[in-house]
Amino acid sequence: MTELTMSGVVKSFGRTPVLRGVDLRVPAGGITAILGPSGCGKSTLLRLIAGFADPDSGTITFGGRTAFADGRSIPPQRRRVGYVPQEGALFPHRTVAENITFGLTRHARRAGHRLTELLDLVGLDHELASRYPHELSGGQQQRVALARALAPAPAVVLLDEPFSALDAGLREGTRRAVLSALRAAGATAVLVTHDQAEALSLADEVAVMRAGRLVQLAAPATLYRLPRDADVARFVGEAVLLPAWVRGGVADCVLGTVPVREVTFEGPAEVLVRPEQIKVTAGDDEGGVEARVREVSFYGHDASVVLDIVPGGPRITARLPGAGLPDPGDRVLLAVHGDALAFPKSDSGNDQ
Numbered sequence: 001m002t003e004l005t006m007s008g009v010v011k012s013f014g015r016t017p018v019l020r021g022v023d024l025r026v027p028a029g030g031i032t033a034i035l036g037p038s039g040c041g042k043s044t045l046l047r048l049i050a051g052f053a054d055p056d057s058g059t060i061t062f063g064g065r066t067a068f069a070d071g072r073s074i075p076p077q078r079r080r081v082g083y084v085p086q087e088g089a090l091f092p093h094r095t096v097a098e099n100i101t102f103g104l105t106r107h108a109r110r111a112g113h114r115l116t117e118l119l120d121l122v123g124l125d126h127e128l129a130s131r132y133p134h135e136l137s138g139g140q141q142q143r144v145a146l147a148r149a150l151a152p153a154p155a156v157v158l159l160d161e162p163f164s165a166l167d168a169g170l171r172e173g174t175r176r177a178v179l180s181a182l183r184a185a186g187a188t189a190v191l192v193t194h195d196q197a198e199a200l201s202l203a204d205e206v207a208v209m210r211a212g213r214l215v216q217l218a219a220p221a222t223l224y225r226l227p228r229d230a231d232v233a234r235f236v237g238e239a240v241l242l243p244a245w246v247r248g249g250v251a252d253c254v255l256g257t258v259p260v261r262e263v264t265f266e267g268p269a270e271v272l273v274r275p276e277q278i279k280v281t282a283g284d285d286e287g288g289v290e291a292r293v294r295e296v297s298f299y300g301h302d303a304s305v306v307l308d309i310v311p312g313g314p315r316i317t318a319r320l321p322g323a324g325l326p327d328p329g330d331r332v333l334l335a336v337h338g339d340a341l342a343f344p345k346s347d348s349g350n351d352q
């Protein structure tokens with residue numbers, strides 16, 4: 001297993017800076033997701049790790065071995081990197097077996113057991129070995145692409161939006177298969193995605209990227225609970241952000257007085273409450289802030305309920321269990337369950 005580190009990595013295309021000094025450490029055997037909006041530089045970061053392009057400055061090391069420093073670069077084929085792109089990566093005129101064993105030595109290919117091992121690793125039926133890519137589902141094709149990337153036992157596996165072309169039904173199963181294959185192989189992996197649910201559910205650590213910089217690197221639960229600013233909060237999960245005043249460990253906002261965690265300041269703030277923290281009760285109960293139900297989107301296991309705080313208050317969204325939901329037009333009372341997070345108004349990244 002190999003640790004991957006990047007330090008001070010800068011990359012521009014022409015005059016456009018794309019990476020503005022990225023520091024990243026992926027522990028040996030760890031899976032780190034790079035999460036960020038389109039165009040923030042995620043794929044460029046992967047391409048530099050793979051060696052398909054070189055940074056303008058900075059260093060990249062694999063387990064203490066320098067892959068790039070001071071303008072000197074190890075070529076991609078010597079970096080021991082496996083690459084799983086979005087889709088269409090398989091050789092269409094080769095069978096599954098030929099695709100998977102493509103990067104192996106002739107000796108290993110002949111031995112055959114590595115193919116069986118890899119099919120098992122990614123959860124593919126051995127009978128599929130003789131099929132061609134067009135005879136497989138999208139999810140099966142991505143498993144073959146992963147098996148091919150893992151075949152030569154790479155030091156690091158890079159996955160660039162590997163599930164984005166799959167429909168929702170296939171995506172979940174394919175994600176789980178890929179995750180367990182990476183774990184079983186003990187691979188150090190970097191997964192690029194713009195899907196926050198994917199990043200939170202698959203990775204050991206999530207690096208949030210914005211405009212060529214990593215703005216936060218943390219374990220999924222920490223990132224969700226303690227985003228470093230309002231923009232990260234909005235990007236990682238749904239966020240209810242309300243103007244507030246913080247004093248003595250509580251925030252006063254339109255939802256009442258809410259305890260604030262890890263607060264280190266007093267004064268004007270933006271307070272973050274997650275939709276699942278908003279408790280909605282029937283309008284005739286006691287206590288709470290009055291609101292009217294505007295919209296209910298039912299997802300089965302739970303529902304998203306859009307509420308207008310009355311009179312004239314902001315519109316907010318609550319996440320409620322799927323049973324016993326209010327109807328549009330109902331008058332309800334709202335309260336916040338648990339504590340909130342507050343960002344000083346000047347640091348929210350959202351001030352106008």
Ligand SMILES: Nc1ncnc2c1ncn2[C@@H]1O[C@H](COP(=O)(O)OP(=O)(O)OP(=O)(O)O)[C@@H](O)[C@H]1O
Pocket residue numbers: 013018036037038039040041042043044045194
């Ligand atoms: N070879 C290139 N030449 C010039 N500009 C490039 C090149 N590759 C990427 N860029 C630019 O660099 C920026 C970052 O691109 P990149 O593909 O890394 O973003 P991304 O975060 O992966 O986006 P997406 O999620 O849409 O794939 C974009 O503005 C893109 O147009």
